[in-house]
Amino acid sequence: MAASLAITAASALGAFAISAAVTAVSIGYARRRKLIDEPGRRRSHSEPTPRGGGIAIVVAVLACAGLVVGVPGPAMAALAFALVLVAAIGWIDDHRPLHAGLRLAAHVLAALVLVVSLDLLPTDVRTSGSVGMLAAMGMPGVLIVWSINLHNFMDGIDGLLATQAMFVLAACSALLFEAHEPGHAAAALVCVAAVAGFLPFNFPRARIFMGDVGSGALGLLIAVFAIAVAAQGPAYAASALIACSAFVMDATATLLSRMLRGRRWYSAHREHLYQWLVRGGRRHRTVVGWYMGWNLAIVAPTLCWIHRVPESDMAATPVLMQPATHALVVVYSLALVLWCCGKRHCLKRAAQRD
Numbered sequence: 109m110a111a112s113l114a115i116t117a118a119s120a121l122g123a124f125a126i127s128a129a130v131t132a133v134s135i136g137y138a139r140r141r142k143l144i145d146e147p148g149r150r151r152s153h154s155e156p157t158p159r160g161g162g163i164a165i166v167v168a169v170l171a172c173a174g175l176v177v178g179v180p181g182p183a184m185a186a187l188a189f190a191l192v193l194v195a196a197i198g199w200i201d202d203h204r205p206l207h208a209g210l211r212l213a214a215h216v217l218a219a220l221v222l223v224v225s226l227d228l229l230p231t232d233v234r235t236s237g238s239v240g241m242l243a244a245m246g247m248p249g250v251l252i253v254w255s256i257n258l259h260n261f262m263d264g265i266d267g268l269l270a271t272q273a274m275f276v277l278a279a280c281s282a283l284l285f286e287a288h289e290p291g292h293a294a295a296a297l298v299c300v301a302a303v304a305g306f307l308p309f310n311f312p313r314a315r316i317f318m319g320d321v322g323s324g325a326l327g328l329l330i331a332v333f334a335i336a337v338a339a340q341g342p343a344y345a346a347s348a349l350i351a352c353s354a355f356v357m358d359a360t361a362t363l364l365s366r367m368l369r370g371r372r373w374y375s376a377h378r379e380h381l382y383q384w385l386v387r388g389g390r391r392h393r394t395v396v397g398w399y400m401g402w403n404l405a406i407v408a409p410t411l412c413w414i415h416r417v418p419e420s421d422m423a424a425t426p427v428l429m430q431p432a433t434h435a436l437v438v439v440y441s442l443a444l445v446l447w448c449c450g451k452r453h454c455l456k457r458a459a460q461r462d
Contacts, residue, residue, distance in 0.1 A: 112176075116294040126171055138316060161310065165303055170192070172301075193217065193218045194214065198325065212253070215324070219250075255330055259324070265392045267392065271396055278296070278297070280293075280334060281296035284337060358382065362380045414431060
């Protein structure tokens with residue numbers, strides 16, 4: 109136990125140091141290659157800022173996370189392949205914009221590799237025939253692709269994605285440790301350390317943005333750890349969704365709102381709640397503080413309340429009657445109410461200014 113703790117601590121420190129060092133180097137690289145995000149109508153920053161710093165997180169995770177995971181070689185290879193594929197397509201897109209279809213194809217391929225290689229399907233499904241297996245592969249595959257793109261949508265102001273990713277990955281680590289998955293819990297902590305090494309360069313004032321290379325990679329990692337948590341049982345599945353609620357609600361509600369209003373939902377925009385708050389005059393650090401306030405005041409206590417009772421004690425209770433399911437409904441209902449109220453408040457202030 110002491111040895112595993114020492115390995116985890118050393119791996120986390122290594123991930124932090126590598127991430128910080130590569131981020132510092134990437135600032136100079138971005139300036140030389142003119143990878144600069146200029147201020148504009150669809151952007152929330154006011155100064156030209158380099159992009160692509162998320163490559164540091166990818167390098168740190170690839171270098172250190174595998175040291176603490178006791179899983180078979182093929183599974184680690186599949187995860188590394190998927191991470192490199194998503195990061196590579198993001199890295200290329202940071203240099204020169206790619207067609208959305210090409211990016212989506214790469215994300216789908218990465219999701220398929222993970223679903224097949226990491227045994228995300230139950231045994232009875234894997235033996236049910238090709239039709240049943242293809243249908244079952246859809247859910248985790250869609251979740252992975254949606255997570256990759258969701259976190260790309262939400263990477264629009266200083267520090268928001270980095271702080272949210274650290275919270276969700278830390279929550280997944282705690283849940284996996286409780287579920288007696290110490291290797292996966294340690295890997296999640298190493299990912300937290302990798303993001304922490306990047307954070308000082310991105311918050312409270314961004315000297316470099318994460319870019320598609322970082323947002324896509326973090327979306328993939330969060331999806332993988334959330335699915336690993338969900339595989340531990342119904343209460344853990346609800347907990348994983350609750351841990352991700354801040355970003356899931358903002359991105360999903362914004363997307364549905366644009367679709368219902370007949371907007372081109374796939375085009376760039378500034379209609380997420382966090383973007384409206386910044387457009388209304390709030391500072392980036394203030395908005396980040398509100399999102400973290402949701403995590404610390406609502407999400408964290410809810411997760412503690414759900415897991416006050418062991419999962420085994422709920423085995424005989426129908427899923428719809430379990431406290432975790434009720435908590436999931438309450439949390440997302442509250443998140444939707446806050447999203448609607450916040451959006452309405454921002455629109456009202458904008459109308460008053462006009």
